[in-house]
Amino acid sequence: MSSRSKSSGKLSKEKGFSRNEKIVGLVILFIVIWGVYSFMKPAGPPATTTTGTTINTGTSSGPDFTLPVVNSNGLTSEKISLSQFRGKIVLLEFMSPFCVYCQQMQPTVEKLYEQFGSQNVVFLTVAGTFEGANADDAAKFIQSYNSKATYVYDSSGTVFSMFGVNSTPTFFIIGKEGQVLMTYRGVTSYDTIAADLTRFNA
Numbered sequence: 136m137s138s139r140s141k142s143s144g145k146l147s148k149e150k151g152f153s154r155n156e157k158i159v160g161l162v163i164l165f166i167v168i169w170g171v172y173s174f175m176k177p178a179g180p181p182a183t184t185t186t187g188t189t190i191n192t193g194t195s196s197g198p199d200f201t202l203p204v205v206n207s208n209g210l211t212s213e214k215i216s217l218s219q220f221r222g223k224i225v226l227l228e229f230m231s232p233f234c235v236y237c238q239q240m241q242p243t244v245e246k247l248y249e250q251f252g253s254q255n256v257v258f259l260t261v262a263g264t265f266e267g268a269n270a271d272d273a274a275k276f277i278q279s280y281n282s283k284a285t286y287v288y289d290s291s292g293t294v295f296s297m298f299g300v301n302s303t304p305t306f307f308i309i310g311k312e313g314q315v316l317m318t319y320r321g322v323t324s325y326d327t328i329a330a331d332l333t334r335f336n337a
Contacts, residue, residue, distance in 0.1 A: 197307065197315040198297045202287035205262060207277045210270040215287055217259070218313060224336045225257045225309035226328070228284070229300045231265030232276040236322050237304045241280045243325045248283045251332050258284035263295055265303060308335055 201216040230237035248258050262273035270288045289295055308317040308331055317331050
């Protein structure tokens with residue numbers, strides 16, 4: 136009986152795994168699962184920001200672009216170029232209809248328009264494709280907020296990339312000669328943007 140018991144115990148030990156082997160196995164399993172998750176995870180949308188960041192960008196020249204206009208009825212055949220507003224100050228906004236911080240900023244944008252829209256300041260908004268947004272979604276956004284700005288649709292994200300925009304909302308003040316004067320990222324106060332528009336439009 137004693138001999139059989141010892142033999143059985145030895146066999147059981149040979150079939151099992153040591154503590155170190157179990158730890159190594161768990162580590163390998165974790166690495167494999169993480170690798171599969173990272174590979175299958177879709178590319179994330181542009182990051183959004185909750186706190187406004189103001190950047191004084193001096194007189195660096197900004198790129199030009201031409202994009203189709205989207206209004207409350209949808210995409211139109213009309214196209215607009217940034218350069219056609221030379222001689223005026225432009226508040227250039229980059230947004231996406233599903234961005235909650237863009238929605239939060241919209242009343243501020245409308246208030247700014249009420250003050251500066253008749254003072255040689257152009258309000259130009261570039262709508263992007265964050266979370267699969269399309270031109271119809273931009274149209275619904277315009278309807279929802281009764282927005283007075285001019286909207287263009289960047290279906291490929293090319294203009295977002297040209298301006299280095301990786302979060303929404305992002306605003307630029309474009310000078311009368313096409314230079315980028317100020318940049319604001321995230322939710323920014325009315326007073327901050329209004330003070331700069333007043334200063335540059337003097």
